[in-house]
Amino acid sequence: MRTMSPPVGLPALNETDLVGQVARRLTEAIVQGRLPPGSKVVEAGIARELGVSRAPVREAARLLEQQGLLVAHPRRGFFVREFAADDIDEIYDLRLCVERHAAVLAARNLTPETRDMLRRQIEVLHEMADLDDPARQVEEDYRFHRLICEIAGNKRMLRLFDDLASELRMLIGLIGRLYDDPHEIARTHEPVLAAIEAGHPERIVAHVDYHIGHARREVGRLVRDIAPWPAAAK
Amino acid sequence: MRTMSPPVGLPALNETDLVGQVARRLTEAIVQGRLPPGSKVVEAGIARELGVSRAPVREAARLLEQQGLLVAHPRRGFFVREFAADDIDEIYDLRLCVERHAAVLAARNLTPETRDMLRRQIEVLHEMADLDDPARQVEEDYRFHRLICEIAGNKRMLRLFDDLASELRMLIGLIGRLYDDPHEIARTHEPVLAAIEAGHPERIVAHVDYHIGHARREVGRLVRDIAPWPAAAK
DNA sequence: TAATCGCCGATTGTCGACAGTTTAGACTTG
DNA sequence: CAAGTCTAAACTGTCGACAATCGGCGATTA
Known part of the structure; x- marks a missing residue:
């Protein structure tokens, strides 16, 4: 009797991947021009706006930082990357x-x-x-x-x-x-x-x-x- | 009268970058072969070992993930990347x-x-x-x-x-x-x-x-x- | 008047806690 | 004995809280 994984290839909906969702929202906001270059990304603000706590927001921000969309100034926060x-x-x-x-x-x-x-x-x-x-x-x-x-x-x-x-x-x-x-x-x-x-x-x-x-x-x-x-x- | 910033070139010490330090320690452990490929990286364990809380560890892990040293399995944790x-x-x-x-x-x-x-x-x-x-x-x-x-x-x-x-x-x-x-x-x-x-x-x-x-x-x-x-x- | 100092609100960095999920191991059953 | 089931421990994801720090603004002083 096979109780194990019914082999239907459903791409496992990660319902609760807050970090990913936050990252996507942030990316969206940045590439769409809201959050213009140089603007400060206030953790608490984003968190409140999305109805989550600051932890997932910080992790998402770190993702975008590594990706080059944000730059982190220690103790000052994340800023939208500016282009020269x-x-x-x-x-x-x-x-x-x-x-x-x-x-x-x-x-x-x-x-x-x-x-x-x-x-x-x-x-x-x-x-x-x-x-x-x-x-x-x-x-x-x-x-x-x-x-x-x-x-x-x-x-x-x-x-x-x-x-x-x-x-x-x-x-x-x-x-x-x-x-x-x-x-x-x-x-x-x-x-x-x-x-x-x-x-x-x-x-x-x-x-x-x-x-x-x-x-x-x-x-x-x-x-x-x-x-x-x-x-x-x- | 120039009272502005005495131009002594001091290289801005950002002592307290926990996330960075944790990331470095983890990287070290991985490239040195402790934490072999496929092994699970337990947040609490790392945190306790380094005397910090889990939050900085998670952020550091996300850095290493983006860098390709770790892979994240949602709800299961971070694992050291395996090479094929x-x-x-x-x-x-x-x-x-x-x-x-x-x-x-x-x-x-x-x-x-x-x-x-x-x-x-x-x-x-x-x-x-x-x-x-x-x-x-x-x-x-x-x-x-x-x-x-x-x-x-x-x-x-x-x-x-x-x-x-x-x-x-x-x-x-x-x-x-x-x-x-x-x-x-x-x-x-x-x-x-x-x-x-x-x-x-x-x-x-x-x-x-x-x-x-x-x-x-x-x-x-x-x-x-x-x-x-x-x-x-x- | 202009630069500096010191205080105050706002924000970050970090922590401990809690709920839900996964995993491992003991236990049962055919 | 293999396969499956159940239970408890371990772990992750997320949250709210608190201290440390930063930036701005007004007071102070030369």
Whole structure:
């Protein structure tokens, strides 16, 4: 008689993962631009607002700190990370480094299924282009790049990508509008996929470089436009 | 009359960072092989042993979790990360990806001072070779590679390197002995530095690939030798 | 007038406690 | 004897409390 785990693959709903929930809420608030860069994150305030005690909030804050969204000043509290021009360079440099590698690996692992997923995602990008929803557009954009990292098959690399993406989401959220024509953005993904399908490492790297370099320049330009930052409501 | 801040450069002592201290102690215990992979980290136990309460221990554990040294099973606690063959591949893959980029950037930023630091570090490696202290040897080895990341000048990349290094330290700590003749190890760093000094990106990448590939093979071999892991005192 | 000092409210760091869950071991049963 | 069941101890997740510390504001002084 099998009383043990009925083998239905239900992804164990962690009902009571307060820390995770708090972390998600905080992340959300940060990338959406509430809680602007430099603003202080008051533990008690967040706790009260979410109806929990300070302990889970502190742990969540530590998570976001390690993730780079918050910085901790001992005895003074957590603050939303502020971006300097250097930071943008750093993030895109690292992203370039990661995505080059990921794309080459993805090409090596590419199967008909994963290839179709990538193609489908570019279609989604085109479909999104008509909706006027920058946040969603950005999200689907990252999903394409994330897919490449997934296909590459290195879990640590995927997590690194996610961390970088959350910093970038914050940045883009601050900018508030899209840095280019949505259809244009969708189109610029096609050569990257083509290169991956072709499977020539050098060509892959070249196209990834071009694609990310483009995004970097656009973001850099827009950031310079709106700098200094939206006032940090301390 | 300047009554403002007497500009004596005192490096701000943040004595009371319990969380940081606990995190360091835990890291130490893990990479030294006490707390073997798979073993449970009992909050109350650690807390009692260190004479603190559970709150700082939990926060420190969350840090190490994000860093990849611990994994959290909700409602069951924190466990020391276990390594599979895949993990080793992943870590070295990512390391390759990072260090290639770092070395190229470092070559671009190289100054006489930083070049001398690298040379000096190789000397240190040779000096260490005669002492019979594997842990120290490994430490100085990483310090060379870390220097390259520092010179590259990307703080995020440096942090990523540190994270990878702490996982590798844990691995090496488990192996317990050095995977090669110490002098040989010291020597294998020289072509890398030479390539960086020469400044040809392709040659840099080639030498970094060779150097890291070598380490990866050696570690992989030794890990296969001693697998399955030292019993996890659960 | 401008810089400094000292106090007060606000906030952090840490602790001990409690409820609910998991685990281990004794016990039962086929 | 194997498999299952039950019970008690151990542990985690969360909370509220308290002391230490920080930042701001007004008083003080040159």
